Amino acid sequence: MRTDPAGTGIQSVLMLSSLAVNRPRPTIRAMTAPSLLREPRFARTLVLPALAPAGPLTSAARLLAEALLGDMGNRWRHTQGVAERAAGLAGPLGVDADLLTAAAWLHDIGYAAPTVATGFHPLDGADHLTRYGWPIRVAGLVAYHSGARFVAAAKGLSELLAVYPDERTVLADALTYADQTVGPAGDRVDPDTRYAEVLHRHGPCSLNALVDPDRGPYLRGIARRVEHLLAAAV
Numbered sequence: 183m184r185t186d187p188a189g190t191g192i193q194s195v196l197m198l199s200s201l202a203v204n205r206p207r208p209t210i211r212a213m214t215a216p217s218l219l220r221e222p223r224f225a226r227t228l229v230l231p232a233l234a235p236a237g238p239l240t241s242a243a244r245l246l247a248e249a250l251l252g253d254m255g256n257r258w259r260h261t262q263g264v265a266e267r268a269a270g271l272a273g274p275l276g277v278d279a280d281l282l283t284a285a286a287w288l289h290d291i292g293y294a295a296p297t298v299a300t301g302f303h304p305l306d307g308a309d310h311l312t313r314y315g316w317p318i319r320v321a322g323l324v325a326y327h328s329g330a331r332f333v334a335a336a337k338g339l340s341e342l343l344a345v346y347p348d349e350r351t352v353l354a355d356a357l358t359y360a361d362q363t364v365g366p367a368g369d370r371v372d373p374d375t376r377y378a379e380v381l382h383r384h385g386p387c388s389l390n391a392l393v394d395p396d397r398g399p400y401l402r403g404i405a406r407r408v409e410h411l412l413a414a415a416v
């Protein structure tokens with residue numbers, strides 16, 4: 183059982199279960215509310231810290247993210263930081279706070295072992311969400327966050343990614359900006375520092391380095407757009 187050291191939390195008891203890893207590709211269909219309790223593996227008791235004001239998507243996303251990533255150290259700390267960052271951006275940017283914050287909680291669930299299929303975390307995360315009935319817009323945001331389409335092309339996964347909507351909105355920019363301004367341990371960083379750290383971590387022969395001529399300017403463009411909007415909102 184997790185503990186809540188601050189003693190301010192609410193307790194949520196979830197019985198989640200595991201899923202088959204080698205599963206068929208998802209098909210796009212009308213999505214309804216998240217259905218966490220249909221997920222078959224993770225029988226686990228969670229005690230969560232107090233939730234910030236949040237809508238139903240955010241609350242469910244936080245539970246699923248903790249079930250999948252809560253034992254993954256820095257990955258979980260990074261996820262918490264991105265969710266907090268996203269929640270803080272929604273108001274100034276005038277976007278749907280529930281949708282943005284939910285996508286932030288879920289953006290890296292494709293790193294969790296039960297979700298891994300292709301090994302490309304934006305796609306595996308989106309597939310997982312689709313399989314379990316999350317709104318297609320959430321899956322699309324996860325699928326394309328932080329310039330995933332460039333790496334997908336280099337991996338030969340563009341067709342699989344293309345089943346998801348690439349909405350290219352301020353909200354999608356905000357998700358990427360949140361991810362690009364939170365470091366691997368959840369610390370707040372500027373986008374250039376974050377991007378340099380990712381390139382260094384993956385190495386000069388990585389696909390990230392290969393797609394840098396396209397992905398780098400794309401991410402810098404998002405940062406400029408978001409920071410312009412934030413400055414105008416002050």
Ligand SMILES: [Fe+2]
Nearest residue numbers: 260289290361
């Ligand atoms: Fe991330």
